[in-house]
Amino acid sequence: MIVEICAPNYQSAINAEIAGADRIELCAELAVGGITPSSGMIEQVIAAISIPVHVLIRPRSGGFCYTREEIEIIKKDILFCKKMKCAGVVVGLLNKDFTIDSQSMKELVSLAKPMHVTFHRAFDWIPDQKQALNTLIDLGVDSVLTSGKEVSAEKGISNLVELKEIANNQINILPGGGINSDNAILFKEKGFNQIHFSGTLIQDDQHPEKLSMNSPLLLRNEYVPISNIELIRSVLAVIRE
Incomplete structure (x- = not known):
């Protein structure tokens, strides 16, 4: 069974290889579901480890419906990963109705x-996963990371098994979400040939006790933080009088 570790920083990538993982999904900021890591991190991880590196390509937190400009950013990140000889990329684009943005995905796969x-797990926001799976097969996507449309892959196991049967070896079903040492054997017993988890343990870091840099308001899927023109102008108006 292939074990893929979701590595949100350089040290996690190093630890994954030391622990015996088969490959990593490199990302940043797990608190928002992961975003594209910096070019510097990608380059340094590629140079440091020998197991395959798949890079998450997600330009921002929030949903998965992107503007044309954001899709151009995604394309540039994919090209950088290709230049760095990454083994793979992890990406997902949806329409406003949560169906797959097939045209854009076709461009990105090519x-x-x-x-x-x-x-990636944008798949778990799709209303009709069975139809979506066939769409991804037609697009030439190699794998789909999914919890079976549940809060964890363990809870979604019946859906995952059904998706694996529909896939019929035409696309890899990669279970992910809440997998740990207590339930990992379940996926092997159900015939899955790979699993995805982070294996993270929170490590203390130095910080002033009463000054947090986190904003709980921004850690919500339904929000995309965007600089507001009028708010910026209101400040400029005060200081430029």
Whole structure:
């Protein structure tokens, strides 16, 4: 069974290889579900470890419906990963109705090849996963990361098994979400050939006790933080009088 570790920083990537993982999904900021890591991190991780590196390509937190400009950013990040000889990229684009943005995904898959392409857990926001799975097969996507549309892969196991049967080896079903040492064997017993988890343990860091840099308001899927023109102008108006 292939074990993929979601590594949100350089040290996590190093630890994953030391622990015996088969590959990593490199990202940043797990608190918001992961975003694209910096080019510096990608380059340094590629140089430091020998197991395959799949890079999450997600330009921002929030939902998965992107503007044309954001899709251009995604394309540039994919090309950088190809230049760095990454083994794969992990990406997912949806329409406003939560169906797959097929046209954009077609462009991205074509651009990414011959790298492995995984459609990430945006898949779990799709109303009709069975139809979506066939769409991804037609698009040439190699894997889909999913919890079976539940809060954890363990709770979604029946859906995952059904998706694996529909896939019929035409696309890899990669269970992910809440997998740990207590339930990992379940996925092996159900015939899955790979699993995805982070294996993270919170490590203390130095910080002033009463001054947090976190904003709980921004840690919500329904919000995309965007600088507001009028708010900026209101401040400029005060200081430029």
